[in-house]
Amino acid sequence: MEDNSWRKSITLFLASQSLSLFGSSVVSFAIIWYITLETSSGIWVTAFTICSLVPQVVISLWAGVWADRYDRRNLIRLSDGLMALVTLGLAMVFWAGYQRLELLLAVSFFRSVCAGIQMPAVMAAFPQIVPMGKLTRVQGINQTITSVLMLLSPAVGGVVLGSLGIVWALLLDVITAFWAVVILSFITLARVDRSGATTSVITDLRQGIKYAFSDQLLKRLLIFYGIAFFLVTPAAFLTPLLVERIFGSDVWKLTANEMAWTLGSLVGGIFVSLRGEFKNKIFTISVSLICFGVSFAMLGLSTNFLLYLIIMGVAGIFMPVMATAETVLIQEKVETEMMGRVFSLLQIVTGSAMPFAILFFGPLADIVAIGSILFVSGALLAFTGIIFQITTKQYV
16 A cells, blocks of 8 residues: 655645745845835845845855755754744844844845755755655645745735835744744654765765766756856846836836746646656756747747737746756755755856856846847757757766
8 A cells, every 4th residue: 555644744844845935035025125115226136136145055065965964854944943033133123123224134144044054955855755756746736836925925025015014024934934843843854874984064065066077967967057047047137127128117017027927837837746747857858948948039039018928928837847857857866865965056056157147148238139138048048958958868
């Protein structure tokens, strides 16, 4: 008889992480909007973006080692708990009337560090809970939940910030983090068996890098993902500016631009959860990259806003498809004791590519038409997908 006890565990795990993600997303939107409304300064917005993204990339160097060395459940609970504690402290300080923007940046920096510790542990925990044959379906459900939360969190963040203020938005995250930690306490994860003698963190880190780059499939995945996320950057960051320049600066148009992608991602997540499995994950990733590239190139050529939104929605469908195929590919292939380090390397590659890319594409957007940038980067992205399929398929 099939053991279905894992279903209860993964349900609790997804509930816990969904609460954590929802609270964190609401706070992120509330903080960026609060800073925008208070300063109308691009410098402050840039400072918040750096504090929110860069620390988690840097800490990932060590976070993967910790995820392979220590109890992953405790790492997740510790990260959520520390984020909640610091956020509660910020809420109390703001409530007392000491409302300094520097404090928001400091807390965002700390929260980013905790998020960087949490992510490899979360991704590495899935194979400990879910049978290998069920990973794709579960990841599809996870992607669907994430898309729904990405639809809800901006609205909730806006309502709470507009009607109750920044303090209550912070407290909402404290509440969701508290319940996320409580729910996670009902799950038991087996301790990861480590072969060999205990080594230093630096040695473990070197072993993880050597392990990933000595495997031809993992090496190509990391390299091509770095290239792909560099080329995705114009579509990720410059499309709002494209909409403003080509279709007008109405707020509803900028909102529709974001919602079209998110709705597409929701459809893609549902598709993955219903399908349940991708037998050829390399081919799935390649097709997704090609479809991204073609879609982004078409966005650059669009002159009708409705057509633009349709293309954006179609492109969004392939994000959960690609993310699920890539995640499950790693979860199925990589040894449990190396899982955290491999996922942390992937986070470093993808998290570093976009900041570097925007330093190039951002200034370029003031010289070259954004439509042309999207067309060229999209064409190169589609070409990247083709080369990935040709050079990687033999390593599956």
